[in-house]
Amino acid sequence: MDTTEAIVANATYHSRLLNTISSLEYVPAARKHQAEYIKDLEGQLAAGKKRVAALAEKTKKERKEHEDLRDSTARRLAAKLTGRREKWEEKESKEEREYVEALEREFNERESQSSIEKLREEGKTVMIDLTEKETLYESAKAELQVLYSRIFDGPTQEFPEDDRLEYDLDAALKRYSELQARLNAESRAAELLARAARCMESCSGYVQEALGFSRYDIWGGGSMADVMERNALSSARGSAAQAEMFVEQARSFSPAIRSIRRVHIAEGSLLGDVLFDNIFSDMAFHTKIKESAAEVLQANKRVRGSYQLFQLQPF
Structure with a gap:
């Protein structure tokens, strides 16, 4: 043959x-x-x-x-x-x-x-x-x-x-x-950025929850509003930390990805809520939460922007 x-x-x-x-x-x-x-x-x-x-x-x-x-x-x-x-x-x-x-x-x-x-x-x-x-x-x-x-x-x-x-x-x-x-x-980095984006969405949701409880607290919501407010902020900090971790993992696959920088979430004192709880302290802390919400919004934009740019960049 x-x-x-x-x-x-x-x-x-x-x-x-x-x-x-x-x-x-x-x-x-x-x-x-x-x-x-x-x-x-x-x-x-x-x-x-x-x-x-x-x-x-x-x-x-x-x-x-x-x-x-x-x-x-x-x-x-x-x-x-x-x-x-x-x-x-x-x-x-x-x-x-x-x-x-x-x-x-x-x-x-x-x-x-x-x-x-x-x-x-x-x-x-x-x-x-x-x-x-x-x-x-x-x-x-x-x-x-x-x-x-x-x-x-x-x-x-x-x-x-x-x-x-x-x-x-x-x-x-x-x-x-x-x-x-x-x-x-690059595919792995994109997957991790997507996870970071979802974490930042959760963070934003928790901060909005905290703002809602804070408004309720200003108008006499009591200790329960304080507790719910602090729980929401704690969850927001956890989600922000998770997002930062996922971004750092993504950067290990693609160094071109920029860090989102640490997001600062308002922190209060449960003891302070008991000892010094009044409308003025509640309003001051409400302002801090609004500042946190603005910072989270910017961080959320940075993560989503990085993810979108990463998907569009030429291979």
Whole structure:
């Protein structure tokens, strides 16, 4: 059987192998990048574990100082009798605020760790799928090489340009691999930016909730309005931190993405709400929440703008 007859006889088999290889051409670069991504996430988790431990110790310390001061009836009475009640209340409010801030930092770090852990588990699932596909891809390539060797090894007078075409093919495959690796990274970055955008939308929603409760508080909503207001703001801070984390993850895939900068959400004092709650303090805090809403709006625009520009940029 000459070369032409061999080609015709194996045409269907050859076509099937090429289709398999073509559909899985992205896999080797994707799997390599996925392995690096998982390794990076594991490094972040290890570093985050240390941060959580340090923040937990800080929270424990602040809680003890806050509770010691809060429960010290003798010191409170002494401050009252010596005319230093106002200074005592300021100190008590300061201790409570520092404890709440420490608790929130620890909570946000744990939430960030939980998100990174979820990304790692998702990454491992993707890795299993890519590994299976790479096995199929390599098997098809090996079969194709055996087929080519069987047909083209030795002199092939009908195809004098065989060697040059093989060289061109190798160069094209190398360039394809480079472009595929970049496409995989850009796609992953786009996915993470989309997650960041959703987190900022949630953040904006929570801040609007806080504004609603704050208006209610101004008109006599009471302690329940204070609690709901603070809960909404706490959720907003958590969502903003999540958005920042997702953007930083996206930047690890595409450094061209700019950081959204930290979003500052108004913080109050639950103790202050009890000791100094009046319409003037409520209105002042309402103003702070409105300032936070404006900052969140700008951050939201930056994230959505980055996502849209990223999708439109030429590849």
